[in-house]
Amino acid sequence: MNDGMPRVVTIREMIRETPAVATIRFDHAFDSLPGQFCMVWVPGIDEVPMGFSGADQITVQEVGTATRALTSLTPGDNIGIRGPFGNGFSPVGRVLAVAGGVGVAPLLPLAKEGSVATFILGARTRDELIAADILADQTDLHIATDDGTAGYHGFVTGVLDSEIDIASFDTICVCGPELMMKSILDRLALRNMEQRGQFSLHRYMKCGVGVCGSCSLDPDGLRVCRDGPVFSGDQISSSEFGEYARDAGGQKQKI
Numbered sequence: 311m312n313d314g315m316p317r318v319v320t321i322r323e324m325i326r327e328t329p330a331v332a333t334i335r336f337d338h339a340f341d342s343l344p345g346q347f348c349m350v351w352v353p354g355i356d357e358v359p360m361g362f363s364g365a366d367q368i369t370v371q372e373v374g375t376a377t378r379a380l381t382s383l384t385p386g387d388n389i390g391i392r393g394p395f396g397n398g399f400s401p402v403g404r405v406l407a408v409a410g411g412v413g414v415a416p417l418l419p420l421a422k423e424g425s426v427a428t429f430i431l432g433a434r435t436r437d438e439l440i441a442a443d444i445l446a447d448q449t450d451l452h453i454a455t456d457d458g459t460a461g462y463h464g465f466v467t468g469v470l471d472s473e474i475d476i477a478s479f480d481t482i483c484v485c486g487p488e489l490m491m492k493s494i495l496d497r498l499a500l501r502n503m504e505q506r507g508q509f510s511l512h513r514y515m516k517c518g519v520g521v522c523g524s525c526s527l528d529p530d531g532l533r534v535c536r537d538g539p540v541f542s543g544d545q546i547s548s549s550e551f552g553e554y555a556r557d558a559g560g561q562k563q564k565i
């Protein structure tokens with residue numbers, strides 16, 4: 311049951327994925343759908359949103375104070391987990407997944423359950439690819455690196471343009487940097503296929519349950535925490551997606 315209260319869990323394992331990303335496995339399995347997220351309370355520091363990369367795990371990229379504190383914890387330490395929250399992916403038919411960087415986290419459970427036919431995994435360089443072995447076992451994996459050290463030399467959208475027939479997929483699940491996701495939405499829009507896209511958005515979150523408004527998306531006021539984090543392409547094609555995001559103080563910043 312999710313009563314919205316934090317559950318204290320004990321870290322069982324800390325798995326280093328790349329120099330700046332670690333998977334934290336805890337001693338409790340949450341009943342979450344692929345794409346749902348939780349609010350992670352780091353004692354004495356902050357509470358931050360994280361996708362579930364498995365029922366009992368999150369995959370964290372070090373970008374600031376809370377994420378660095380999280381990845382420096384060790385087995386036996388406690389953190390608080392509120393959730394699962396949000397809607398998750400709803401894959402139908404033949405599924406393509408596209409991930410940039412740590413955006414692979416919420417897509418991993420989909421691939422592990424066998425729902426993804428083809429997966430495009432992107433990173434800046436070979437050392438920053440996350441979960442490539444697992445994805446290669448479960449899916450037809452295509453890799454893209456910005457510097458060409460593995461797979462296609464360039465962005466995931468280059469793989470989409472040169473190696474994949476996007477129209478042959480019924481659902482396209484995407485998570486990664488917002489400009490990457492916007493380029494994929496633009497490609498779907500060119501073929502009038504926006505409704506086939508499912509995009510997992512990242513917005514500044516405070517409450518995680520639709521109350522504070524910090525994650526709202528103009529012009530319809532969609533709350534990413536409550537109405538998302540996964541939106542279909544047609545839900546967001548006329549929104550601020552790819553244009554603006556709010557900062558910690560609620561001010562809109564150009565992306």
Ligand SMILES: Cc1cc2nc3c(=O)[nH]c(=O)nc-3n(C[C@H](O)[C@H](O)[C@H](O)COP(=O)(O)OP(=O)(O)OC[C@H]3O[C@@H](n4cnc5c(N)ncnc54)[C@H](O)[C@@H]3O)c2cc1C
Nearest residue numbers: 358359360361369370371374375376377415512513514515
């Ligand atoms: C639904 C959702 C799922 C996410 N899933 C993952 C995941 O699986 N793995 C992962 O590594 N990261 C994930 N993130 C991003 C993660 O929440 C931020 O990287 C983290 O909050 C940064 O905190 P910090 O204190 O380390 O960094 P800071 O130095 O505070 O900030 C660095 C960056 O993170 C953003 N950020 C800071 N606090 C928040 C917040 N409360 N909400 C949203 N963004 C914030 C800032 O806008 C800034 O761009 C997710 C975000 C959302 C909204």
Ligand code: FES
Nearest residue numbers: 516518522523535
């Ligand atoms: S984080 Fe408060 S409304 Fe979404």
